[in-house]
Amino acid sequence: MNRHLQHRVLWGDLSPFAYLLGGALLVMASDRLAHAVAAFVALVWVYCLSSLAAFGGSRIFPARGRSVLFAFLASFVASLYLLLLMILFPLGALQMFFIVAFVPMLCAGSGVYRRIEGKGLTQTLFVSLSEAVAAGALIVILSLIREPLGFRSLSLLGGPQGIMLVYPFGADSPLFLRMLSSSFGALLLLGYLLGMYRYIRAKHSPEEDR
Secondary structure (H helix, E strand, C coil): CCHHHHHHHHHCCCCHHHHHHHHHHHHHHCCCHHHHHHHHHHHHHHHHHHHHHHHHCCCCCCCCCHHHHHHHHHHHHHHHHHHHHHHHCHHHHHHCHHHHHHHHHHHHHCCHHHHHCCCCHHHHHHHHHHHHHHHHHHHHHHHHHHHHHHCCCCEEECCCCCEEECCCCCCCCCHHHHHHHCHHHHHHHHHHHHHHHHHHHHHHCHHHHC
16 A cells, blocks of 8 residues: 555545544534534535635645645634624534534545635635535434434524424324434434435446446
8 A cells, every 4th residue: 555545545535534524523413403504504604714715825825734724724714603603692502512613624524625726716616515515404404304203393593592492393202213313313314314325326327336
C-alpha cells in the first residue's frame, strides 16, 4: 500500500471515520423533528458559508494544510450558528450543542473542499448546497418516522423547555414502535432504508453492482 492510498484510507474519502461521523449525526439528530430541522439548517449553514469562505480565500490560503484550515473554517461557522441558536432558543441550543458539534467534522471529513477546488462561485454553491440538503433531508425523513412512532408527537424548537409539541398524538405507541426512537431503532431503520435503496438501484441499473 503506497503512502497516498494509506492516507486516503486513514483520513480521506475512503476512511471509515467519515462514515462514523455521518452516522453519529444521523442517529443523534433524527430522534426529534426539532433536532432534525435545526441540524438541516446547520448543515446548509456550515457547508455553504465555509465553502464560500474557502472560495474567497483560495488565492491567499497556503498550498499545504488547506484541509486543516477548512476544518477550522467549518468549526468557526458552526460556532456562529450555535451562537445564533443560543440567542433565539437558549434551552434548545443546549440540546443541540453536540449535534451541531458533529456538523463541521462531517463537513471537513466529507471532502467537499476538494470537490469545489478550482470551481466558480455558482458551482461552489451548488455542490455544497446539494450535499448539505441531501444529508439534511435524510435526517428529517428519519425524524418524521422515529418521533411519531416513538414519542407520538411532532416537535419544533421553542417554548419554555426548548422544544414545543406542534402535533401531539393521543395514545402511546407499542413497545416495538417506541424502540425506533432509540439509537438502536435508528440504526435498524437506517439499515432497512439502505437495503431498499440498494434493491431499487440494482433493479434499475444492475450493471453498477457487477
